[in-house]
Amino acid sequence: MATLRQQLLDLIDTLAPDMERAFLEAIADIKSEIVLKEVVERLERRDIAGAIEALHIDPAAFRPLSEAIRQAFNSGGVLTTGRMPRLTDPMGGRVVFRWDVQNQAAEAMIRDLSSALITSIEEDTRQMVREKMEAGFAKGQGPNTIALDIAGRVSKVTGKREGGLLGVTLNLSRTVERARTALSSGDVEGMKHYLTLGRRDKRFDAQVRKAIAAGKPLNQEAVAKITGRLTDRYVQLRAETIARTETMTSVMSAKHEAFQQALSKSNRDASLVTRKWRSAGDRRVRHTHVILNGQEVRGMDLAFQSPSGALLRYPGDQSLGAGPSEIIACRCDVEYNFDFAEAFARSRGR
Incomplete structure (x- = not known):
């Protein structure tokens, strides 16, 4: 049978597309x-x-994200509880424990996870839009062009807006704008840099290389198409990044909460729990988490401290201020050991 860790990773893979x-x-x-x-x-x-x-x-437009977070959180709690070691109370009696997603603490965690994500997206989007508008005016662009670059242009095929900057992060929008400026002005070095972008649509490469050879700009219709495709792909990249990161965070938060609920149900003290950080063990693991691997703490609230100074109670934990560099695409796990569990040996690797 697969370990709980592997089952949780499989669950994350299953739910991330949602x-x-x-x-x-x-x-x-x-x-x-x-x-x-x-x-x-x-x-x-x-x-x-x-x-x-x-x-x-x-923020209400992002309600589907809140629902996806709740689904991932509940599924993580259900799975963890199903693999929980057998528990006893201080008198040695058997404890029957069931996952409770409506527990006050669980509901608070779901709200916090949703609020943090949606607030971050909204604030970044507003900052991105403001910067684009200000930069557009500084370059002498007209209001219609600025609005279309942000909202996207309506496709004659689908009837929907495509290629707008909405949905792109502030940093990636700057990459798009640098490409737009280079292609529109005939900046050879800028166009060469565009050809190094991994998410560009390579079907336009021949057109760009021709412009580079001639040292001339592309026409505005071509620029709109090229940057529109680049923008769409960056929106997709952001969707993939959010999906993997937030699903992992939700599942790992639920795992932590499930063990906390088990402690409360057993009327046991958290000092009887030890938690050990486990990295994915391959070359893709970020350096700080390689160092964290094997670090052990006691109790449920004491955080692991990354060499960067970030504090995390479990992978994906942002509640103590850990930033994206410690969170995005993390595949680590935390092993919880209950010293009072009858089936202590079975708790290892969880």
């Missing part, structure tokens, strides 16, 4: 509700704050 779809659905919903005329009118008045509001970047 999280990915939830993010893409949210972005598509925001784009579908944009009335470009409203955005353009505000930009014509140089009312950047008003133009941002006209995009309706509303």
Whole structure:
């Protein structure tokens, strides 16, 4: 039988596509509700704050992500509980423990996970949009062009907006804008750099190489198509990153909560629990987590300390301030050992 660790990793693989779809659905919903005329009118008045509001970047649009987080959290708790070592109370009596996703602490964790993710996406998106608008005016772009670059252009085939910066991170939007500037201006070095981007649509490479050889810019229609495809692929990249990271965080948070619930049900003290960090054990593990591997702490609340200074109670834990460099694409695990479990040997590797 597969270990709990492997089963949890399989669960993350199974549920991540749901999280990915939830993010893409949210972005598509925001784009579908944009009335470009409203955005353009505000930009014509140089009312950047008003133009941002006209995009309706509303936290409620990301509700599908909240549902995906709840699903991952509950599934992680159910799986962990099903593999829990047999427990006894202080008198030696058998403890029957069932996962409770409606437990007050569990509900609070779900709310915190959802709120942290959605707030981060909303704030980053608003900052990205503001920067694009300000930069667009600085370059002499018209309100309509700025609005279309952000919202996307309606496809004649699908009737939906494609290629807009909405859904792209602030940092990746800067990459797109550098490519747009280079392709529009004929900047040879900038166009050469575009050809190094891993997510570019290579079907346009011949066109770009021709422009490089001639030392001339591409026409605006070609630039819009090229940067539009690059943007779409960056939105997909962000969806994949969010899906893997947030599903892992939700599942590992639920695992921690399941052991906490088991402690409470058993009327046992948390000092009887030891937790050991386990890395994935391959070359893809980030350096800080290689060093963390094997580190052991006692109790449920004491955090592991990364060499970077970040504190984490379990992989994916952001509640103590750990940043993206310690969280994104993590595949580590924490082994929980109950000193009072009758089946102590079976708890190892969990």
